[in-house]
Amino acid sequence: xxxxxxxxxxxxxxxxxxxxxxxxxxxxxxxxxxxxxxxxxxxxxxxxxxxxxxxxxxxxxxxxxxxxxxxxxxxxxxxxxxxxxxxxxxxxxxxxxxxxxxxxxxxxxxxxxxxxxxxxxxxxxxxxxxxxxxxxxxxxxxxxxxxxxxxxxxxxxxxxxxxxxxxxxxxxxxxxxxxxxxxxxxxxxxxxxxxxxxxxxxxxxxxxxxxxxxxxxxxxxxxxxxxxxxxxxxxxxxxxxxxxxxxxxxxxxxxxxxxxxxxxxxxxxxxxxxxxxxxxxxxxxxxxxxxxxxxxx
Numbered sequence: 001x002x003x004x005x006x007x008x009x010x011x012x013x014x015x016x017x018x019x020x021x022x023x024x025x026x027x028x029x030x031x032x033x034x035x036x037x038x039x040x041x042x043x044x045x046x047x048x049x050x051x052x053x054x055x056x057x058x059x060x061x062x063x064x065x066x067x068x069x070x071x072x073x074x075x076x077x078x079x080x081x082x083x084x085x086x087x088x089x090x091x092x093x094x095x096x097x098x099x100x101x102x103x104x105x106x107x108x109x110x111x112x113x114x115x116x117x118x119x120x121x122x123x124x125x126x127x128x129x130x131x132x133x134x135x136x137x138x139x140x141x142x143x144x145x146x147x148x149x150x151x152x153x154x155x156x157x158x159x160x161x162x163x164x165x166x167x168x169x170x171x172x173x174x175x176x177x178x179x180x181x182x183x184x185x186x187x188x189x190x191x192x193x194x195x196x197x198x199x200x201x202x203x204x205x206x207x208x209x210x211x212x213x214x215x216x217x218x219x220x221x222x223x224x225x226x227x228x229x230x231x232x233x234x235x236x237x238x239x240x241x242x243x244x245x246x247x248x249x250x251x252x253x254x255x256x257x258x259x260x261x262x263x264x265x266x267x268x269x270x271x272x273x274x275x276x277x278x279x280x281x282x283x284x285x286x287x288x289x290x291x292x293x294x295x296x297x
Contacts, residue, residue, distance in 0.1 A: 027055035034059070038067040045106065046114070046205040049091055049099070050141040057092035057140065061085060061102075079105050092140070099204050116143075116202040117292045118224060120210045122217045123232035124262035126243040128278045132232065133211045135285045141292070143201040145210045148174065151189035164194065182212065182219035193220075207292040214268045221271075228291055231272035235279055240266075 012020070034056055037043045045064045048056055065076035080087055083101035085094075094102075123129055136142045148164040150171050159165050166174070171190050174180060183192030193216070198208050210220070220227050234240035244258045269275050276287050 027058070030055040031059050031063070035063060035067040038064065039069060041069065044114075044205075045102070049094065049102075050205055051091075052140055057090070059091050060087075061089045061091060061094065062087055064091070100200070103204050114205055116141075116205050116207040117294075118198065118202060118208050118210070118220075118227040119288065119292050120212065120217050120220050120227050120229045121232060121288070122212055122214050122229070122265075122272070123278075124234070124240060124265040125258060126240055126262065127232050127234050128281060128284075129211050129232055131281050132278070132284050132288065133209065135281060136209050136288060139285075139289070141207055141289070143206040143208050145193055145198055145208055147191050148180075148194055149189055149191045151187075181210075181223050182216040184213065184215055195223075209288075214265055214271075218271070228274065229272040230288065230291065231269045231275045232284065233266070233269060233275050233277050235277055237266070 030053055034043070034048050034051065038045060038048065045068065048059070048064050051057070062073075062076050062080060065071055065079060066073050068076075071079075077087065080089075083098070083105060085098050085101065089098070121129060121132065133144055137144045146160065146162070146164060148166050148171065150166060150168050153159065153163070153165050157163065157165075168190070171183075171192065174192065174194070175183065179195055180192035181195050181198060183190060185191075193210060193212065198210075201208050210216075212220075217229055221229060234243075240262060241259065244262060245255050274291060276284050278284050
């Protein structure tokens with residue numbers, strides 16, 4: 001007969017117990033201060049939703065709503081039921097649909113989030129843009145833009161997660177209706193950044209990050225003057241050369257083409273609002289966050 005006994009919790013030393021109690025105390029204090037700030041009108045619920053601290057991300061959504069002046073427990077519960085959000089839902093577990101639902105309720109309560117920034121990141125191939133994007137993807141303050149494309153999805157790719165996969169006809173309709181911030185054709189397929197998704201996430205208070213080619217950044221300069229254009233530069237041309245030439249999968253001809261393109265891309269740095277040298281990824285991410293949040297206080 002299989003045993004259904006629960007595993008025993010780990011035995012902690014007195015020092016470990018004291019450390020855990022202290023961490024729990026700090027977390028309770030941080031959550032209490034967030035709720036006090038909401039009650040005093042110093043921050044909105046969206047400021048809390050975008051708070052990166054783990055203690056705040058673990059807070060229940062209903063606690064935030066109950067802290068809003070004039071809302072209270074009963075109205076908070078009704079609001080969450082109406083929007084089909086579980087009472088046990090925590091901030092860190094909110095999905096896109098639930099965020100949109102809260103945005104609608106917030107409008108009714110005349111609570112508006114601070115509009116997020118649009119950050120356009122570009123730079124030469126091999127400079128580390130994808131790594132920077134992955135860091136910011138895990139930051140609750142950011143939403144990484146998803147492109148629409150006419151190419152076929154690969155086996156592991158999902159619609160609405162990796163790309164918005166659309167037909168050639170649909171893409172042409174979107175161009176005709178001016179629905180892209182920028183678009184381009186590459187290797188026989190079209191790629192574009194839909195305006196509506198970017199607008200929606202910025203309205204939800206998220207900073208939107210676009211990792212795109214320089215030609216796309218130039219288009220966005222024209223279509224959205226509020227965008228902050230950031231060029232990621234290597235510590236030196238020699239280091240970028242090493243990164244590009246040490247890729248074992250490229251033929252000599254392909255390496256030469258990559259280097260020629262990188263040299264051309266490096267020459268465009270002066271067209272951007274900011275240049276950040278990628279000495280260390282964590283440092284670049286910190287600077288990107290500072291650029292996104294500048295002027296929001």
